Amino acid sequence: QGFIIPFFILRCYPTPTTAKCEVYKETHHYPQYPPHHHLTAAAEMGKSSATAFSKRKNSGGGSSSSSRTLRFEDGATQFRQRIVVSLLSHRPLLIRNIRADDLQNPGLKDYEASFLRLIDQLTNGSKIEINSTGTQLRFHPGTLLGGTDLKHACPDSRSIGWFLEGILPLAPFGKESLAITFTGITDGLCQVDPSADYWNRSGLPLFSAFGIGVENDFDEEKPQIRVLQRAAAPESEGNGKVLFTCPIVKQLQSIDMVDPGKIKRIRGTAISCKIVSSSMAARVAYAAKGIFHKLLPDVWIHTDVHTSKRHRCGPSPGIMMVVSSESTTGIILTAECCMDHRQHQQGVNTDSSLIPSKTGLEIPEDLGKRGACMLLEEIRRGGCIDTSCQSLAFLWMALTPEDVSRIRVGTLSQYSIETLRLIKHAFDVEFKVTPDMESKTVLLSCLGTGYRNMAKAST
Amino acid sequence: EEPEYDPDEPAGMLKGLQDVDEAVDERMERSTLRLFKGSKAVEAGSDEEEDDDDYDDENIQQISNDAVPFRMRGDPAEDDDENESDASSSEDSDSDSDSDDDDNQNKSDDDDDSDSNDENDSASESGSNSDDDDSDDGESVGSGEEDKALQSGVSWKSGIAERAAQSFLERQASVLNLQELIYGSNKSKLVTDEDDDGDKSDSDDDEFFKLKKSTRESTNSSERKSNEAVSLLGEEDSSRLISGEIERIDMEEWLEEGGDNLIESLRDKFVTGKWDKPAGSGGGNDDDDGSAFGDFEDLETGEQYGPNGEVLSDNDDEASDSDPTAGMTDAEIRAYNAEKKAKQKKGFDNEYDEEKKTKGMGGMKDDEAENEYLETLKRQKEEKMKRNQEEFGKEGERTRLRHEGFRQGLYCRIRIDGVPAAFLDNYSPEQPLVIGGLTPQETNLGFVRCRFKKHRWHRKILKCNDPLVFSIGWRRFQSIPTFSTEDQNGRHRYLKYTPEHMHCFATFYGPQCPPNTGILAIQRMTGNITGFRIAATGVVLELNASFPVVKKLKLVGTPTKIYKNTAFITGMFNSDLEVSRFEGASIRTVSGIRGQVKKALREGQPGSFRATFEDKILRSDIVFCRTWMPVEMKEYYNPVTNHLAATGTDGWYGMKNKALLQLETNTPIEVNPDS
Numbered sequence A: 001q002g003f004i005i006p007f008f009i010l011r012c013y014p015t016p017t018t019a020k021c022e023v024y025k026e027t028h029h030y031p032q033y034p035p036h037h038h039l040t041a042a043a044e045m046g047k048s049s050a051t052a053f054s055k056r057k058n059s060g061g062g063s064s065s066s067s068r069t070l071r072f073e074d075g076a077t078q079f080r081q082r083i084v085v086s087l088l089s090h091r092p093l094l095i096r097n098i099r100a101d102d103l104q105n106p107g108l109k110d111y112e113a114s115f116l117r118l119i120d121q122l123t124n125g126s127k128i129e130i131n132s133t134g135t136q137l138r139f140h141p142g143t144l145l146g147g148t149d150l151k152h153a154c155p156d157s158r159s160i161g162w163f164l165e166g167i168l169p170l171a172p173f174g175k176e177s178l179a180i181t182f183t184g185i186t187d188g189l190c191q192v193d194p195s196a197d198y199w200n201r202s203g204l205p206l207f208s209a210f211g212i213g214v215e216n217d218f219d220e221e222k223p224q225i226r227v228l229q230r231a232a233a234p235e236s237e238g239n240g241k242v243l244f245t246c247p248i249v250k251q252l253q254s255i256d257m258v259d260p261g262k263i264k265r266i267r268g269t270a271i272s273c274k275i276v277s278s279s280m281a282a283r284v285a286y287a288a289k290g291i292f293h294k295l296l297p298d299v300w301i302h303t304d305v306h307t308s309k310r311h312r313c314g315p316s317p318g319i320m321m322v323v324s325s326e327s328t329t330g331i332i333l334t335a336e337c338c339m340d341h342r343q344h345q346q347g348v349n350t351d352s353s354l355i356p357s358k359t360g361l362e363i364p365e366d367l368g369k370r371g372a373c374m375l376l377e378e379i380r381r382g383g384c385i386d387t388s389c390q391s392l393a394f395l396w397m398a399l400t401p402e403d404v405s406r407i408r409v410g411t412l413s414q415y416s417i418e419t420l421r422l423i424k425h426a427f428d429v430e431f432k433v434t435p436d437m438e439s440k441t442v443l444l445s446c447l448g449t450g451y452r453n454m455a456k457a458s459t
Numbered sequence B: 001e002e003p004e005y006d007p008d009e010p011a012g013m014l015k016g017l018q019d020v021d022e023a024v025d026e027r028m029e030r031s032t033l034r035l036f037k038g039s040k041a042v043e044a045g046s047d048e049e050e051d052d053d054d055y056d057d058e059n060i061q062q063i064s065n066d067a068v069p070f071r072m073r074g075d076p077a078e079d080d081d082e083n084e085s086d087a088s089s090s091e092d093s094d095s096d097s098d099s100d101d102d103d104n105q106n107k108s109d110d111d112d113d114s115d116s117n118d119e120n121d122s123a124s125e126s127g128s129n130s131d132d133d134d135s136d137d138g139e140s141v142g143s144g145e146e147d148k149a150l151q152s153g154v155s156w157k158s159g160i161a162e163r164a165a166q167s168f169l170e171r172q173a174s175v176l177n178l179q180e181l182i183y184g185s186n187k188s189k190l191v192t193d194e195d196d197d198g199d200k201s202d203s204d205d206d207e208f209f210k211l212k213k214s215t216r217e218s219t220n221s222s223e224r225k226s227n228e229a230v231s232l233l234g235e236e237d238s239s240r241l242i243s244g245e246i247e248r249i250d251m252e253e254w255l256e257e258g259g260d261n262l263i264e265s266l267r268d269k270f271v272t273g274k275w276d277k278p279a280g281s282g283g284g285n286d287d288d289d290g291s292a293f294g295d296f297e298d299l300e301t302g303e304q305y306g307p308n309g310e311v312l313s314d315n316d317d318e319a320s321d322s323d324p325t326a327g328m329t330d331a332e333i334r335a336y337n338a339e340k341k342a343k344q345k346k347g348f349d350n351e352y353d354e355e356k357k358t359k360g361m362g363g364m365k366d367d368e369a370e371n372e373y374l375e376t377l378k379r380q381k382e383e384k385m386k387r388n389q390e391e392f393g394k395e396g397e398r399t400r401l402r403h404e405g406f407r408q409g410l411y412c413r414i415r416i417d418g419v420p421a422a423f424l425d426n427y428s429p430e431q432p433l434v435i436g437g438l439t440p441q442e443t444n445l446g447f448v449r450c451r452f453k454k455h456r457w458h459r460k461i462l463k464c465n466d467p468l469v470f471s472i473g474w475r476r477f478q479s480i481p482t483f484s485t486e487d488q489n490g491r492h493r494y495l496k497y498t499p500e501h502m503h504c505f506a507t508f509y510g511p512q513c514p515p516n517t518g519i520l521a522i523q524r525m526t527g528n529i530t531g532f533r534i535a536a537t538g539v540v541l542e543l544n545a546s547f548p549v550v551k552k553l554k555l556v557g558t559p560t561k562i563y564k565n566t567a568f569i570t571g572m573f574n575s576d577l578e579v580s581r582f583e584g585a586s587i588r589t590v591s592g593i594r595g596q597v598k599k600a601l602r603e604g605q606p607g608s609f610r611a612t613f614e615d616k617i618l619r620s621d622i623v624f625c626r627t628w629m630p631v632e633m634k635e636y637y638n639p640v641t642n643h644l645a646a647t648g649t650d651g652w653y654g655m656k657n658k659a660l661l662q663l664e665t666n667t668p669i670e671v672n673p674d675s
Helices: A079-089 A108-122 A160-167 A196-209 A278-294 A341-346 A364-381 A386-399 A414-427 B011-033 B053-066 B078-087 B087-117 B131-153 B162-175 B179-183 B187-199 B202-233 B251-255 B292-305 B310-320 B326-361 B366-390 B397-404 B419-426 B576-581 B658-665
Strands: A021-025 A070-072 A093-095 A127-132 A136-139 A149-151 A178-184 A224-229 A238-244 A263-273 A299-306 A316-325 A332-338 A404-409 A430-438 A441-447 B412-416 B447-452 B468-472 B474-477 B482-486 B492-495 B505-513 B519-521 B532-544 B551-564 B566-570 B586-587 B596-599 B609-614 B623-630 B637-639
Touching: A070 A079, A079 A093, A079 A108, A079 A160, A079 A386, A079 A414, A108 A127, A108 A149, A108 A160, A160 A178, A160 A196, A160 A238, A196 A224, A196 A238, A196 A316, A196 A332, A196 A386, A263 A278, A263 A364, A278 A299, A278 A316, A278 A364, A332 A364, A364 B251, A364 B576, A386 A404, A386 A414, A386 A441, A404 B366, A414 B179, A414 B202, A430 B179, A441 B397, B251 B658, B366 B397, B447 B519, B468 B505, B468 B532, B474 B505, B492 B551, B505 B532, B505 B637, B576 B596
Parallel strands: A070 A093, A149 A178, A263 A299
Antiparallel strands: A021 B412, A093 A136, A127 A136, A178 A238, A224 A238, A263 A316, A316 A332, A404 A441, A430 A441, B447 B505, B447 B532, B468 B474, B468 B519, B474 B637, B482 B492, B482 B505, B519 B532, B551 B566, B551 B623, B566 B609, B586 B596, B586 B623, B596 B609
16 A cells, blocks of 8 residues: 655654755746756755654754754844744744944843843743843744733833834734733834834734734724823833734735725824923924825824823823825825934934924924825825835735735835845745836735644634 | 666656656756856866865755745755854855955946946936946956856857847846845846756857856845845834934925925825826826926826726727837737636626525535535636736746745656665655645644544553654654643643543644644554554644643641641641742641631741631641642654664654553562552
8 A cells, every 4th residue: 555655754854964955846948048948946945953753852942943043143133023033934043243243232132132021921932042241142932822911011212112013913823812011102212113103003904904803893802002001202110001902813814905096084193292281282283284285185183182190191291193194995104203302302412413403302383294294205105005014014925825915015115125035034935026117116926825823722 | 875776666657756866966966066156167076076065055055045936935944054063064155255255346336336226216227328337247247257267268258248238138128126136136046057957068158157147246236235234224123213314304395385396296196186097007196206297297188088987998098009019009908808808707707606605505415515615616726826827927937936936737856865874775666755845833843732532443541641653644753642631610630541432632742733633643553453553533723832731739737736716737838938839728628627728837847837727627637738730741752764664664663651561571560559
């Protein structure tokens, strides 16, 4: 009788040498090259080396499957994404030279360590090894758990949005649905990182586009990001609170977002935090509306005033605005801007010239106009997704079922380009990038890996 | 030594395989020669081959890492292992990169040129700067090839300029190649493989050189680019800060008043603007630059017909008619017709499906229903193939492979390195090899929890912690299961044996396989097994790095001093710390009087504590505390490597269970007299 010999028996057998598989493919004819050119492509399937016959040491987990290790020598670049990709691809991660050149403060920063703690909280069996100087991180991914009633305190050096941005891609792939409350800074750092409000407006539509939480009937089971309490940079004193909930999925859906449509409405919120005068937010909203009304009558910008007495907001004053446009095809583009707290400290001496008005502090009207212009800029780029959401969308596109996913982006940001490279490195998914000359946009498409949430238990 | 094939033994297919096998060797040999990027030229079958082995490997990997078209996304990166295992390879890679650097320096000017062009606006980059580029190109190609000429000494120098021009035109054809900017070129891979694949004469060589030339350029440029990018991104890991700078927008530009300001250029992106094109055209109406205003005016004149879809399509037709290339129009018409046809077909299919579905409700036969199901699946698959074809098939086969991997129905040749010699020695052609793929997670080891049931024909129940051989999916391996059952409150309680006729949970250490995979377990692979061999069946439920399974633990203590409802208990715990951990825990006497642990006592035996009961307990009462103990799972995984033994499964040794060992060694069964 015929016996089926599984191929990976070879893999499991301990061999001193690395086994390598190369796949050669021969096609017969193809138009642009003469037929005698055999198109061959080397593919490397890799193998997990030497899984020992008997016990595998738990502690040395990293070494046993090191052939699949994602190695990076360039320090903390893309720190969160690399960890996330390592978790999703189940490949160990090694990052070296983390701020190795910095003699004063080498190694991981406090927010990075905090992010590692967060990941540790979300997973079971993850091994995190950091060397004594903190310049090297070895991460062995475990199983993603998720879970409700989780809490994470974020340091004030980074906003909650930074942490949120990190775990957004992971959230739907846990064993259980996720509900986590972050405490830390909610406002005032959006020039550096997208804020929680931004993710609420721009990220959540992406969740439903990928089919996360669309089958759930109850509102509680839908993904949501809610800012419960606000705290502006630089100090939060644990006042800012953001609740993030996300259901799990078995598989994502592939997307086809190529039609930006026509913008039919603009919605926004001007938020002031710990500022005595409540008119500040109104002034921001008024200025922004002034610009939008040139183009569209359907503009609503709400004001949201938080005081320490009534809303228990943080001790630092801050003012920010989030505006998003919705198109006829349901495409939502979001922009946000905020008062830079660093200028309060620096006073008139703004060498960095972060703000157009050189006189020091930005007045609320200017802030409103700046926010409006930022949204218009996003609109001008003509994508179906705004710049900060790109990398999340790309990562998920690579994890869709084995089907074509397409998306149109306005301008590829440097960060997204790095994401594309990382996806290529970890998942072997190469996007097809076609510039659309006519509309000056870029079309990206890929074939998903058919990723399935294996952590999810079957009933 | 080569495995000896008896030509009579295998059938025709195997013979064919045999031939192919030789070809792989040959080709591999050649590939080691020509895969070189570096400056060294190696003769076929020369002695240097041995020395440069690592180097070659490095090269191959680099190439295959560039783009792995085969969709074994499992474990694409292998170089890490290589790096760790061979110390020498790192040196090699160093030298490799050095040579690359040199190239970079040579080409840097040229690259800069082209890159900046690409990044900017490519629409304008049609032919205006072609002369400039051309000359540059010619130089670079020439210089690069001179290097080679010195080494290889092939007479191919004639017509460098033509070739350079040709290569430039090729490059021009792929005008703005964002793809390469992002991923780098993977032509290197294809070209080098082509070269190692094809059996080429000298005349072919020059073509080979030309292609490789262009490849190297682009690869280098992309490498350099990626390095730059990394430095740009910085270690802040911020998606909005690029090289520590906050991205600013020019507000002056936006706030500028006037007729053709930026805001006005956006007007058509809003519902209040002109709907000159259907929304489905995908933002085709955002030509907002000054240069594009000519077109804009045209559309405006066209708009007098009316702003709805019909007129618009007329407009389009006009545009295509006025198109000077008549062939384009034909193609368009053809495409249009095809689309129409596809739409009709889809409509019919859907209708048909609906019909069948409604019919199916009214008692369709099983095989009929199955046929229907298969048909639908088939159609879905076809649709998917078509979508892929549409998306990735336009730019030819190699691009398609790059994005899609090897799809169904393609022939491919697979080389497997590091196969143990024992495998070939003991290979039996009676057992064909089936090659499959695994997702990356499936190669990880971890704990697997499954629903498990002793097979009803199997005579005995199964004992916890006795090894079993599992067959799951592609794999067969031996592992040690821990049986448990789920209590009402979700606690997993340890079971010593599988239940007789019921399901239980089994947790074992092994490769993670997707939930809902079926499981089959047998006790031994070899020897005479009386009765039914299959011990149990099951299905995978859940994967995790650890599973909590607990068993009962009864702590026992005795009262030393008894007050009214209070008593001092000793002997239950060993230290005050333990007591404090159990403060508030409920305890019970043999006679059924319930109580609570209160507080550790300072004096007396360490671990003694004060407890209160609902009634006065007797001096002779023994006090129990019922607790749960986590059970430690054995991490044992032993794949059945029957193909490495001459005698098949008989040659594979697994762990034996205790009963078998006792039987074999005549050891009497241990009896604990205290039990």
